[in-house]
Amino acid sequence: MTQPLTVAVLIPAHNEETTIGELVQACLDQPYPIAQLIVVADSCNDRTAQVAREAGASLVLETSHADKAANQNDALPYITADVIVGFDGDSRPTRDCITLMLADLAKGYDATCSSILPLQETGFFIEARRFAYSLGSQWWRLCQRRVGRLQVLTGASYAFRTDVVRAVGGFPNGLISADMDITWKLHENGYKAWYTPAALTLTVDPENWAEYRAQMPRWAAGYFQNVARYRGQMWHWRSLLTVGTAMFDLVTLWWWALVVVYNLATWQHLSMFRYMGYWFAGHTALTMYLVSRVVGWKKAALGFAPYTLLNFYNKWLYTKSMCREWFLGRHYASWTGRSGRKTVITPMTRRRRRALAQVGVYAGTAASLAGGYLGSTALWGLGAAAALCIPLSLVRVRGTGRRRAPAPSHTSPAAPPTTR
Template sequence: MTLTIAVLIPAHNEEATIGELVQACLDQPYPVAQLIVVADSCTDRTAQVAREAGATLVLETKFADKAANQNAALPYITADVIVGFDGDSRPTRDCIGLMVADIARGYDATCSSILPLQDTGFFIEARRFAYSLGSQWWRICQRTVGRLQVLTGASYAFRTDVVREVGGFPNGLISADMDITWKLHEGGYKTWYTAEALTLTVDPETWAEYRAQMPRWAAGYFQNVARYRRLMLNWRSMLTVGTAMFDLVTLWWWIFVVVYNLTTWQHLSMFRYMGYWFAGHTALTMYLVSRVVGWKKAALGFAPYTLLNFYNKYLYTRSMFREWLLGRHYASWTGRSGRKTVITPMTRARRRALGTVGAVAGMTVGLLGAFHGSVPLWAIGTAASGAIPLSMIRLTGSGRRRAAHDGITITPAPEQAVTQPLAAAAPDSDPEATLQLATIRH
């Protein structure tokens, strides 16, 4: 039995790329039964270009939320499989067919490999190196143990009935793609990674674009781990997330060791072994990346990837402390969604708890310093016991707050306009009511 597919494309101001994406999907050897574009909060001709390119249904919404847009399209989908692409992506030939073939083999969801659509540039070379390394190492390892960390939203395929069984595409977190992935893990569904399939996507080309995107990815990672923390007791999840956390911590440990040894001028012989490790690591990663993009691109991308890796690790470490320790969550971000960045403030309970723990820790360190006769230790502990609680106090004044609440609230979305006849919907659905009742996270 041949599985029917519906291509689903959520897009925001993608006038420049949506036409080529729609055409690339329709030109695939695998037949497309439905092609639905959700033009969200667009101020350009995205919807019109999508219709002219051949989309069978175009919905215009005002959600400013990817998951909500995908859910708005669900009532219209009658196909067996949902194949999704970001509005700035472009599948290569056979991409859809390869992913659907894995669905036909018994998997409930899969995703393709990703590479930048642009040809060159500092950030493009770094991202190309990272994608290639991930496709040859991280994703293969995660696929092997049955715990992909994320089914990339730029190019995926889900069984339609499975998406409906889990209640649609979950929202509320800053990273919807990882959210649906772990929702499937929670439900015991089988996920896969179709390494042979390839989709090209537009990646950040400037520092401003890169700096805007990465904090969202970092915050979304730790939001998802917190939401699905009970799954971390499973050995598969523990292995997948544990290795990622080990990779994060290891970098800072190496930096600490290097600085300590250079400062004290001790154990200098270890630098020789570190050199051996670095050379071996470089050779292995270069080989893996070269299998995807060739030796020339691997060589061009190594330095940008290595330099940005320090920045990325800093962002992930900062996000881990902010999301888990301080309880300040990314609620929206300044990006192509057209929304402003909002980070929720700490709750009063968490502020009091952190202040108390900090005061106790500071007094403990101060007492230890006094007991051992260490004036620096005593001074640090005494200062911390007073400074940490004071830093937890919310000062009042005329300054503007970044968020108006101590949490994320859900508010009804306005009624959305459907630019195709409602007859295109599934016979047993009420699309208009679905759009009216949809909600978004602020």
């Protein structure tokens, strides 16, 4: 008879004294037995570590990495269980969450993650995020699971075989999004990742514009940093299908907006608006149905408008992040959000500035020559302006303004963890 897999719960936390106690208790209350429960309190200036000990954590490490992957790696030598189940410090698994994830690992998968929903009940941003999570759990994640290339094993609630994590060298760091990093590290090494939709974890989500605006740029930047790091994997047909559809979804919104603006400005092809209306109605009905399967029709109706409005902001943010990360070479390097840390974006290198300036001159000159040849004053003027303005915009002007602090290094030696 096969012995059941043993479980070590790993919780990285930063200033989570208000939620860590309930999270530890929720883990201990799971019907699946917990062999170890380790909390890593990172750079905390509150009672996170003390509350975790009082709640029943078997081991509490106190670190000052300001890096999630480094914290998890500090705990790795202490783990003796077969499986690492990880939760964010502001999350709470529902009953049977661990049992359901472990059942999938017992089938032969190397890693899995649960579904996510907001812990809070209501609010504009909460309803939008609940709609997005529900839609993802019924569409995007199931499609990615079918293809065999999950884009991300959510860091808020995951389960990894311990020997697999050790085999890939631990939790990779250096990028702003650690959960996507470990997901693609598993893909790169041929391990099988899964998704357990029946398992559910509740997590604290942004409740106001300041928190939402602080969280989303990190998610967007982390996505494109990971695609760049694992670009060799993107040529595999499974990766092309998964990441390609996400990129197609990103550009389709802007194509749709440009077509609408062009047709309204020229007053042409107005009949297409009727067909676009049919498409929008069908899309709305499908998404509402999928979301209702998770949270019911009432919550689906409440979340549709907030989700749709924020979707435009999210798409703009992801497009902006793609241009900054891939073309400008300026990388998001800080860990922000409710932790209160400041945003740090690395400066563009001198080599990148020169290369972009040369591209601007060549492209602008070519467009200007084409305009002269075709007799197009507008094209000639646009090309001349590009050839002049793009290099000037890349000149780094030194003034009396304040300089941003350099990005914190994720690879430099950090203070050793302490146990109490």
